Amino acid sequence: MELKEIQRLEGHTDRVWSLAWNPATGHAGVPLVFASCSGDKTVRIWEQNLSSRLWECKTVLEETHIRTVRSCAWSPSGKLLATASFDATTAIWENVGGDFECVSTLEGHENEVKSVCWNASGNLLATCSRDKSVWIWEVQPGNEFECVSVLQGHTQDVKMVKWHPTEDILFSCSYDNSVKVWADEGDSDDWQCVQTLGEPNNGHTSTVWALSFNPGGDKMVTCSDDLTLKVWETESIGMQSGGGFAPWRHLCTLSGYHGRTIFSVHWSGEGIFASGAADDAIRLFVEDTESQAGGPLYKLLLKKEKAHDMDVNSVQWSPGEKPLLASASDDGTIKVWELVS
Amino acid sequence: MTLANRNFKMVKTIAEFFLILRVNITSDQTQKAFGKVLTKLGCTAPLVPGFCIQKKVSMNLSVGEYKDEFECFFGSVGASCELGVMDDLFDSSLNLEDAHYKEGYDEAYNHGLIAGKEEARQVGLKVGFEVGEELGFYRGWVDIWTSTIQVDPTCFSPRAKMIIAQMEELIQKYPLMDPENLQVQEIMDSLRVKFKMVCSSMHVKLEYNGYPKSSTEANDIQF
Numbered sequence: 001m002e003l004k005e006i007q008r009l010e011g012h013t014d015r016v017w018s019l020a021w022n023p024a025t026g027h028a029g030v031p032l033v034f035a036s037c038s039g040d041k042t043v044r045i046w047e048q049n050l051s052s053r054l055w056e057c058k059t060v061l062e063e064t065h066i067r068t069v070r071s072c073a074w075s076p077s078g079k080l081l082a083t084a085s086f087d088a089t090t091a092i093w094e095n096v097g098g099d100f101e102c103v104s105t106l107e108g109h110e111n112e113v114k115s116v117c118w119n120a121s122g123n124l125l126a127t128c129s130r131d132k133s134v135w136i137w138e139v140q141p142g143n144e145f146e147c148v149s150v151l152q153g154h155t156q157d158v159k160m161v162k163w164h165p166t167e168d169i170l171f172s173c174s175y176d177n178s179v180k181v182w183a184d185e186g187d188s189d190d191w192q193c194v195q196t197l198g199e200p201n202n203g204h205t206s207t208v209w210a211l212s213f214n215p216g217g218d219k220m221v222t223c224s225d226d227l228t229l230k231v232w233e234t235e236s237i238g239m240q241s242g243g244g245f246a247p248w249r250h251l252c253t254l255s256g257y258h259g260r261t262i263f264s265v266h267w268s269g270e271g272i273f274a275s276g277a278a279d280d281a282i283r284l285f286v287e288d289t290e291s292q293a294g295g296p297l298y299k300l301l302l303k304k305e306k307a308h309d310m311d312v313n314s315v316q317w318s319p320g321e322k323p324l325l326a327s328a329s330d331d332g333t334i335k336v337w338e339l340v341s
Numbered sequence: 342m343t344l345a346n347r348n349f350k351m352v353k354t355i356a357e358f359f360l361i362l363r364v365n366i367t368s369d370q371t372q373k374a375f376g377k378v379l380t381k382l383g384c385t386a387p388l389v390p391g392f393c394i395q396k397k398v399s400m401n402l403s404v405g406e407y408k409d410e411f412e413c414f415f416g417s418v419g420a421s422c423e424l425g426v427m428d429d430l431f432d433s434s435l436n437l438e439d440a441h442y443k444e445g446y447d448e449a450y451n452h453g454l455i456a457g458k459e460e461a462r463q464v465g466l467k468v469g470f471e472v473g474e475e476l477g478f479y480r481g482w483v484d485i486w487t488s489t490i491q492v493d494p495t496c497f498s499p500r501a502k503m504i505i506a507q508m509e510e511l512i513q514k515y516p517l518m519d520p521e522n523l524q525v526q527e528i529m530d531s532l533r534v535k536f537k538m539v540c541s542s543m544h545v546k547l548e549y550n551g552y553p554k555s556s557t558e559a560n561d562i563q564f
Contacts, residue, residue, distance in 0.1 A: 108541035133534075135541075144502055147541045189500070195470045 001341050003282065003304045006324065009046060009334040011057050015041030016328035018071045018314045022197035022206065024078025026320030033058075034318070034326060035081055036334050037069035042191050043083050044086035045100065045273050046334070055336060057237050064091050064102050071115040073317050076122040090127050092143065103143040106133055119163040124148070134182070136191060138210065152179055160210050165217045173208035179222055185243055196243045197232065202250035205228065212267040223262035229254040229275060229285070231298065234330040252297045257283060268317035272301060272339075274325055276312030280326055284339070344345040469520070471551060474531070476515060478549045479532050483508050486539070504535050511535070
């Protein structure tokens with residue numbers, strides 16, 4: 001197995017913070033598209049040329065955010081792109097025949113917005129900020145977004161929000177070392193923290209930077225400044241019929257693989273999860289089917305040293321039958337990788 | 342033995358005084374009453390080294406019940422004094438320190454009570470003003486929004502109207518006259534969040550100036 005570099009994409013003039021693949025691309029003859037966001041305050045849209053297989057920057061979204069764009073996320077339909085910025089706003093861009101137009105700006109956070117995520121059905125959007133709060137927004141007719149709930153529970157900067165891949169259950173991870181699970185219990189608009197995965201339940205001992213779900217949605221991997229990856233599982237997905245919540249529990253901890261902060265983790269449709277870390281390397285992990293009882297359940301598949309010249313901030317698997325991996329780095333570049341055997 | 346030397350000196354000056362105090366009281370109160378009397382004497386009297394109590398029990402047949410007789414000696418610590426009396430002599434000097442300590446403590450305590458009350462009054466005035474000002478700020482906005490809704494019920498979204506109504510309830514519920522009520526902080530936090538949500542819904546940026554902004558607390562380094 002080898003992680004082969006397909007292309008190195010330049011264009012951003014500052015560190016690249018994050019990237020997001022358009023979920024509506026990569027199949028049925030639609031060329032793969034992803035968006036990247038950067039400290040240069042811009043968002044770039046990259047599209048694969050179907051004949052050359054190479055990537056080119058189709059458009060640059062600029063002059064909307066006045067500070068770093070920290071995170072971006074496509075709606076499930078691929079029609080809307082949400083971008084979260086340190087300027088305390090989240091912008092919504094509509095893709096009209098390849099042209100992107102800013103159709104809405106979500107204001108409410110006190111300061112830097114760190115992450116944005118759409119739910120599975122695309123009617124809810126979550127944002128989180130250094131102001132320690134998580135906001136849930138509902139999509140209204142006419143590209144209007146209204147705040148449904150403000151979730152206050154984290155005691156520090158919230159680094160990332162992520163919806164469950166099928167259920168309306170929200171996960172947030174924070175500088176306070178915890179992952180919190182939020183659900184709308186009973187009446188609508190009554191979002192509550194239903195579980196906190198922290199140190200007392202085998203959680204992380206330092207900042208939790210990112211989390212990702214397996215394709216089935218019954219497992220979740222988290223990565224942290226404590227140099228470990230942790231895998232969590234749940235009995236049944238989502239809210240049970242009785243309205244009760246099936247809690248998540250710690251499954252295993254992968255330690256000893258990373259020597260620096262792990263900033264990003266992403267689980268592919270094929271069950272391989274990738275990690276991007278401050279040691280400039282990308283690592284891939286798979287389930288260890290030969291694992292002994294009580295032994296580690298996941299093993300290192302490969303490690304790509306010097307994947308970038310600087311910190312790897314984000315790793316993301318593409319949609320489609322043969323997923324590609326894209327990585328974004330402090331060195332200002334994005335790389336697209338192919339896993340070949 | 343500087344302590345002992347100092348006491349002996351004092352003993353000499355008051356050795357001529359010898360006092361027997363006799364008190365007759367019913368048996369169940371004797372120890373208690375005597376404890377009080379002695380404490381009082383101990384506290385108010387000037388330096389009295391070699392202070393001790395002796396207890397004698399005798400029968401008073403005419404009354405038909407037991408009585409305790411106490412004899413209390415002051416002074417009388419001459420050359421003939423025994424070791425036990427010497428102990429009492431040191432006790433007295435130790436009690437002396439205690440008594441002075443207690444006197445000082447009481448004085449400071451009473452002073453602190455007065456000063457603390459005054460300081461608390463000032464803090465109370467300040468905090469009370471701040472809370473009142475912030476509540477008034479929200480009260481004003483809720484009134485304006487409510488009036489606007491009465492003029493044009495469609496001007497805000499159903500969700501915004503609901504939150505405005507909830508703010509109204511919270512303001513009324515706020516225990517203004519009961520600052521020790523545990524709900525105080527909870528209600529204020531809830532009001533702050535709801536205010537932000539309404540502002541966000543209306544795409545306006547309103548801010549209560551008195552509210553401490555967390556953005557000014559931290560430095561600008563971002564991750």
